[in-house]
Amino acid sequence: MxxxxxxxxxxxxxxxxxxxxxxxxxxCIWFTGYSGSGKxxxxxxxxxxxxxxxxxxxxxxxxxxxxxxxxxxxxxxEHRIENIRRVGEASKxxxxxxxxxxxxxxxxxxxxxxHVRSLFKENQFIEIYVKCPxxxxxxxxxxxxxxxxxxxxxxxxxxxxxxxxxxxxxxLTLDTDLLNIxxxxxxxxxxxxxxxxxxxxVAK
Numbered sequence: 001m002x003x004x005x006x007x008x009x010x011x012x013x014x015x016x017x018x019x020x021x022x023x024x025x026x027x028c029i030w031f032t033g034y035s036g037s038g039k040x041x042x043x044x045x046x047x048x049x050x051x052x053x054x055x056x057x058x059x060x061x062x063x064x065x066x067x068x069x070x071x072x073x074x075x076x077x078e079h080r081i082e083n084i085r086r087v088g089e090a091s092k093x094x095x096x097x098x099x100x101x102x103x104x105x106x107x108x109x110x111x112x113x114x115h116v117r118s119l120f121k122e123n124q125f126i127e128i129y130v131k132c133p134x135x136x137x138x139x140x141x142x143x144x145x146x147x148x149x150x151x152x153x154x155x156x157x158x159x160x161x162x163x164x165x166x167x168x169x170x171x172l173t174l175d176t177d178l179l180n181i182x183x184x185x186x187x188x189x190x191x192x193x194x195x196x197x198x199x200x201x202v203a204k
Contacts, residue, residue, distance in 0.1 A: 015096060019098050027095060028120060028125050030116065030117075030128065031103065032105065032107045032127065035158060036145075036146070038174075038176040039062075042185060046185050055100060056099050058099055058101060060094075060101060065083075065086075065090075069086060075156045080109065084112040084113070088119055092120065108158045123195060126192075127171050128173075172188065
């Protein structure tokens with residue numbers, strides 16, 4: 001049963017004060033796309049670049065979250081919705097703490113991503129569509145997930161037996177079948193600079 005005597009306890013420290021302490025603005029960068037499109041690779045690579053440049057960031061990765069926080073969830077539509085709801089709330093807490101949250105999830109349903117966006121203030125949520133054809137994702141699939149899905153061993157697999165709803169107006173689209181990792185990461189870095197979230201020249 002839901003608790004009835006729960007009251008939100010506001011912090012004595014504002015987000016602006018936390019951002020001043022961090023030396024940059026906080027935001028959630030949400031990577032969405034097919035399995036194998038490059039979401040986790042980009043998120044972790046970008047996290048490394050941010051840390052090297054003195055910014056504070058942390059990756060919430062789909063597989064890692066399902067090994068801990070969301071290990072009780074499967075891959076049905078209902079569980080996928082709950083998976084993204086929880087991650088959205090965790091990302092919001094990280095942004096409130098003054099961090100740059102890098103959330104890498106297939107997040108196939110547009111309504112779920114829109115719900116997560118609604119948790120944030122204007123300019124705090126950056127949706128990045130990691131765009132890549134299914135055929136290329138399958139060629140990259142070192143885990144063999146697509147083959148298992150096509151053989152019927154993995155039900156409800158996005159792009160094979162479950163839908164993926166493309167973002168309509170993402171802040172940034174990266175065609176990872178055309179762009180290499182370094183160029184993609186640089187595009188994200190440049191976008192954050194343009195939005196005034198971070199500043200300074202990149203130290204690779």
